[in-house]
Amino acid sequence: MSRKKLSSKIENEIFTKSKRRCCICFALNDDLAVKRGQIAHTDHNAQNDDLDNLAFLCLEHHDQYDSQTSQSKNFTMHEIKEYRDRLYKFFMSGYIPFEDVTILDPLAPLSELPKEQFSSEIMSGFKKNIMEFVISDQIPESGGWSLSQERIFQYNYGSPSSKIDKREGGIISTYMAARALRACGSTLNTYSTPGKAAAGYLLKRRTGRGAFGRFSASRSGEELKPSFRHTALACLTLMALNGPPSAIREGLQYLLTVKTVDLQDDAAPSIARAAILFVMEYATSTTISHKYLSSKEVDTIKNFLAERKREILLAIESEAKSPTNPYAPLWEPYGHNKTMVFDSALTTIDFLTLLDDIPLDTVITALNYLAGMKLDSGLPYDPSSKKPDIGISTYFGVMCRRSLVFKHLQAAENGKSTLKIADDAIEFSFKNWGKAEYMERTYCDTVSNGLLLI
Numbered sequence: 001m002s003r004k005k006l007s008s009k010i011e012n013e014i015f016t017k018s019k020r021r022c023c024i025c026f027a028l029n030d031d032l033a034v035k036r037g038q039i040a041h042t043d044h045n046a047q048n049d050d051l052d053n054l055a056f057l058c059l060e061h062h063d064q065y066d067s068q069t070s071q072s073k074n075f076t077m078h079e080i081k082e083y084r085d086r087l088y089k090f091f092m093s094g095y096i097p098f099e100d101v102t103i104l105d106p107l108a109p110l111s112e113l114p115k116e117q118f119s120s121e122i123m124s125g126f127k128k129n130i131m132e133f134v135i136s137d138q139i140p141e142s143g144g145w146s147l148s149q150e151r152i153f154q155y156n157y158g159s160p161s162s163k164i165d166k167r168e169g170g171i172i173s174t175y176m177a178a179r180a181l182r183a184c185g186s187t188l189n190t191y192s193t194p195g196k197a198a199a200g201y202l203l204k205r206r207t208g209r210g211a212f213g214r215f216s217a218s219r220s221g222e223e224l225k226p227s228f229r230h231t232a233l234a235c236l237t238l239m240a241l242n243g244p245p246s247a248i249r250e251g252l253q254y255l256l257t258v259k260t261v262d263l264q265d266d267a268a269p270s271i272a273r274a275a276i277l278f279v280m281e282y283a284t285s286t287t288i289s290h291k292y293l294s295s296k297e298v299d300t301i302k303n304f305l306a307e308r309k310r311e312i313l314l315a316i317e318s319e320a321k322s323p324t325n326p327y328a329p330l331w332e333p334y335g336h337n338k339t340m341v342f343d344s345a346l347t348t349i350d351f352l353t354l355l356d357d358i359p360l361d362t363v364i365t366a367l368n369y370l371a372g373m374k375l376d377s378g379l380p381y382d383p384s385s386k387k388p389d390i391g392i393s394t395y396f397g398v399m400c401r402r403s404l405v406f407k408h409l410q411a412a413e414n415g416k417s418t419l420k421i422a423d424d425a426i427e428f429s430f431k432n433w434g435k436a437e438y439m440e441r442t443y444c445d446t447v448s449n450g451l452l453l454i
C-alpha cells in the first residue's frame, strides 16, 4: 500500500494538540520534552486519516511501534490511544510547559508578532480567562479601565471610592489593558470597540501643552491636573491603540519639559520616571519613530535621554535603596499607601525591564526580595496579606521571565530559587483562577500581564 501524505490541516491539528510531545515518553517516563518525531497511524493503516487513529510519536517510539515483532510484547493500539488522550487532556488542563514560555515585546508592531503562536493551546484556558476578565473590566461610562479596582479600593484606602474615581478608573490600568489585548494581536481588531472607547477616554484627559491627566475631586467639583506619569502612560497606550500621532507627539514634547523635582509630588515617582524613560526610548526606536516624530524631534528626545537618563535612573535606584524608604529594596508604594507596595514595585520593574540598558542589579534585588514573600505557592497582594493573590503572582512570574531578567536569574547564585518561585506563581494562578479567596485583590493592572506569556 502506498503511503498517503496527511493533509497539512490534519498534521497541524496533531502537532498543535500534542505540542510535539511523544505520548509514550509522556505516559511511561513523565518526559515532556519536545521531540523530533512523526505522526503514527495507530492501526498501522496509512490510509486511515481519522484524527482518532493518529498520534505524534518520537522517532524511537514510532520505529518501535511500527516494527511489531511477535517475539516482543509491543504497544497495543488501545494503549497508544490511551496515552495520547492523556497527553491531550494534560495540555487542555492549562499546563504550561515552561520551556515554551517567552515574553512578548508588549508594544511590538503587530506585524512583527508571531501570530500563529497566539492560537497555541499551551496557555489557552488561562489566557482566555484573563482576556475575558480584561475586556469586561472596562468602565462603561468612561472607556477607561479598571472596574475591578473598585473591589480593592476599600482595602487600599479604607473607604469606598468616590463617584469620580469610579468613573475615571486609572491611566495605568488603561495602559495595562491595552497592551495586554494588543499582545493577543490576532484578536485585537475584534475588540476595536473597547479600543476606541479607551482612546476617547485618554483624549478627553488632555490638559493643554500636550499633557494628559486624570480628573479628581476638587472644591469646584472636578479638576484635571496635568501629570508627567499620566502623559507617559497615555502616549504608550495611544501607541498601542494606533491613536492620533499628533496627540502622541505633543505628549512626548510635554515630557521633555520634566524636571526631576516635578516628580517628587507624584503619587508614584518611580513609576513616573521609569515610564518616561521607556516611552522616550520606545518612540524613538527605529521601527516606529517615523510614525510619530520628525527626525529633528527624534534627535531632541535622544539628546534628552543622553543628558538626563543617567540622573533619572539614579533617582529610581536610590529610592529603592534609600535608608528612609521602609520598603527598600522595593520602592515607596503608590501614594505612600503601604498596601500598594508590591503592585507599585512590579509596575516599576515592568518599565525598567523594557529599557535599553536595564539596571539589572536593582531589578534582581527587588525580585529576589519579592520571591522571599511567597505564601504557599503564590505571592500575596501586600506584605500583610494572608493569602496569595492571582494578580500579583502572575505579574511577578511574568517579570521574572522577561528574557534578560530570566538569563540573569538563571546565572545568579540565588536566582534559580526565584525562578522556581516565579514558575510556581504562574502555575498557582492558572490552577486557582476564579477562586474568590485568591482573586479578592486581583485586577487588570496585575493579571493582564498573563497575556504577555506565550
Ligand SMILES: [Zn+2]
Pocket: 022, 023, 024, 025, 026, 057, 058, 059, 060, 061
Ligand atoms: Zn517517545
